[in-house]
Amino acid sequence: MVKKLLAAGVLGLGLLGLGGLAQQRTVEIEFWTYYLSPNFDNYIKGLIADFEKANPTVKVKWVDKQDTLERDLTAAIALGKAPDVVNLWQDSTFAAAQNGLLTPLTELTTQAALENAYYPNVLSIFTVEGKPYGYPWYGWVDQGVMMYNPELLAKAGVDPNAIKTTDDLLAASEKIKKATGAYGWLPPIKDPNGASFLGRFFLEGLSVYDAQGKANFNSAAHVALLQKYVDLMKADVIPQELLRKEAFQLTNELYSQGKVAIMIGGPQSLNRVKESNPDLYKKTKVVAAPLGAAKLQTGGAMDLVIPKASTKKREAALFASFVTNRANQVKFANVVPIVSTARGSENDPNLRPKDPADPIEVAKGMVSGSGRFINPGFKPPKNTDDIFKNFNDNIEAAFLGRKSAKQALDDAVAFWNANAK
Numbered sequence: 001m002v003k004k005l006l007a008a009g010v011l012g013l014g015l016l017g018l019g020g021l022a023q024q025r026t027v028e029i030e031f032w033t034y035y036l037s038p039n040f041d042n043y044i045k046g047l048i049a050d051f052e053k054a055n056p057t058v059k060v061k062w063v064d065k066q067d068t069l070e071r072d073l074t075a076a077i078a079l080g081k082a083p084d085v086v087n088l089w090q091d092s093t094f095a096a097a098q099n100g101l102l103t104p105l106t107e108l109t110t111q112a113a114l115e116n117a118y119y120p121n122v123l124s125i126f127t128v129e130g131k132p133y134g135y136p137w138y139g140w141v142d143q144g145v146m147m148y149n150p151e152l153l154a155k156a157g158v159d160p161n162a163i164k165t166t167d168d169l170l171a172a173s174e175k176i177k178k179a180t181g182a183y184g185w186l187p188p189i190k191d192p193n194g195a196s197f198l199g200r201f202f203l204e205g206l207s208v209y210d211a212q213g214k215a216n217f218n219s220a221a222h223v224a225l226l227q228k229y230v231d232l233m234k235a236d237v238i239p240q241e242l243l244r245k246e247a248f249q250l251t252n253e254l255y256s257q258g259k260v261a262i263m264i265g266g267p268q269s270l271n272r273v274k275e276s277n278p279d280l281y282k283k284t285k286v287v288a289a290p291l292g293a294a295k296l297q298t299g300g301a302m303d304l305v306i307p308k309a310s311t312k313k314r315e316a317a318l319f320a321s322f323v324t325n326r327a328n329q330v331k332f333a334n335v336v337p338i339v340s341t342a343r344g345s346e347n348d349p350n351l352r353p354k355d356p357a358d359p360i361e362v363a364k365g366m367v368s369g370s371g372r373f374i375n376p377g378f379k380p381p382k383n384t385d386d387i388f389k390n391f392n393d394n395i396e397a398a399f400l401g402r403k404s405a406k407q408a409l410d411d412a413v414a415f416w417n418a419n420a421k
Contacts, residue, residue: 014113015317028059029084029312029319032073034302036087037064043335051322058315073307077101082309084316085323088134089302090125091194091380096305097128098382103306104131108317117325119372122341126303134303135324138338139374141299142188142199143289144266145363150285152180152261160285166203166292169262170228174237176261185262186251187229189242190396195388196247197395200225202377203292209378215416218409226398226405233399243396256280264289267337267363274360284359286366299374301341337364341371381420390415 036044048060063083065072070092076082088096096102105114111132114123118136126134148160156179158172173184188196198208201217204225210216232238241250252269254260256276263269274281291297304320306313322328326342330350333340337360345351346369353365381387391412398408 014110014116015108015314015321026057026059027312027315028061029310029315030061030063031085031319032069032083033062033064033087034069034089035064035066040335043332047323047328051319054322055318058319060319074101077307077309080309082307082311084306084310084312085320086305086307087137087302088305090300090376091384093126093134093303093305094128094380095384097131097133101308102133103308103310103313104133105135105306105317106132108306108313109135109321117321117343118341119343119374122301122371122374125301125374125376126305134305135320136341137302137304137324138329138332139299139301139341139371140266140268140339141297141367141370141374143203143264143291143297143299144269144367145264146287146289147263147265147270147284147359147363148287149255149258149261149280150283152176152182152258155180156261160287163290165290169264169290170232170237172262173232174235177237180261182258183239183254183260184237185264186238186242186247186254186260188247189229189233189238189399190244190392191246192392195391197226197229198391199298199377200229200292203294203296203298205292205294215381215413215420218406218413222409223406226395226409230399230405240399243399266339266367267360270360270363271336281359286359286362288366296375296377297370297373298377299339300376301339301371301374333364333368337368339368339371339374341374345369345371381416383419383421387416387419390419 033044044062048062052059073086114132122136122139123132126132126136146160146163153160153176156176158175163169163172169185176182176184188199190196198217201222202208206217206222206225208215208217229238233240248265251260251263252272255263256273258280270281270284273284304324306316306320310316324342326340326344326348329340329342330345330348332338333351348369351365351368353361355361394403394408394412397403398405
């Protein structure tokens with residue numbers, strides 16, 4: 001499949017100034033990924049081999065970075081040793097673009113070709129001040145599907161098909177905790193890499209910014225929503241440990257132990273369950289995820305960027321477009337349940353479940369082609385790290401009773417607006 005679509009996926013992307021590439025001497029580009037080795041060595045190495053076979057004048061050196069990626073990128077650029085293609089995400093792309101470290105893609109690929117290759121909503125995630133800076137790669141939807149332990153729900157008298165909204169989910173969680181001692185659902189409260197509770201506002205139809213771009217998430221409705229979750233934590237319907245561990249990680253740990261009944265998210269949530277508790281994995285059922293009042297799916301994506309300091313931008317663009325074309329994204333989705341960000345994926349027959357009895361396959365079939373629904377909810381501010389840390393500190397203060405919900409949101413909004421410059 002990859003070989004058949006190679007020409008369409010690369011040449012069809014409208015790369016600029018590549019006509020004489022085949023006549024050039026062989027060059028090596030350096031490709032950095034984020035946390036993809038060793039789990040996906042076979043896929044990435046196969047991808048590189050396919051690319052090099054089709055483009056014999058370009059060799060790819062692959063380096064997988066993990067916790068230090070952003071720091072290493074800044075250092076490499078400062079030392080004049082910039083990599084050529086780098087795997088980032090929304091916040092890091094936004095910050096790097098604002099700091100003048102990245103190449104606008106339209107210097108290498110036409111805008112029309114980008115819009116034809118990727119879902120416009122995902123392309124917009126990596127657009128900063130009107131310019132696209134990232135070739136969209138693999139994505140995810142936060143709500144995705146609802147995966148549940150049928151034995152715990154049955155014991156609590158909860159009908160999974162009746163859980164249609166977030167309010168339904170919270171009510172079910174109270175029943176499950178009371179009847180079984182297990183938690184129902186663990187909502188995102190605090191995330192060291194973002195401001196995940198802001199998503200609660202967005203999903204319930206509450207704004208993050210006003211018409212002038214100022215933070216305004218401290219209205220009476222915002223305060224009431226935060227207070228609802230504070231009260232749930234006080235009642236131990238959701239655990240205080242959510243202030244110390246990101247919800248995705250904690251949910252995966254506790255679901256596998258039978259201490260959480262419901263997981264909301266993408267199919268990848270089930271990988272750990274499959275490994276650590278095969279019996280529970282086989283019992284797990286999958287249905288459509290409940291949504292908030294706004295009826296939206298939040299989510300995000302990773303991308304491939306080209307540093308401004310790269311001396312091999314055209315070859316880098318050729319490779320980045322190849323990695324992110326639909327054929328290769330679909331292939332990746334069949335290795336690990338990511339969401340393809342390439343246009344037309346919703347109709348790709350290779351994303352249909354291969355085993356309707358396997359929970360991951362069922363979930364993958366429901367979400368792998370849903371890239372057109374990815375919506376991060378809001379654009380990150382400048383000074384992202386400081387602002388998100390302040391937001392999380394204030395949210396934590398509300399949950400621990402150190403501040404009222406109103407004071408916490410008032411303080412977070414004031415800091416946000418004073419520092420988002």
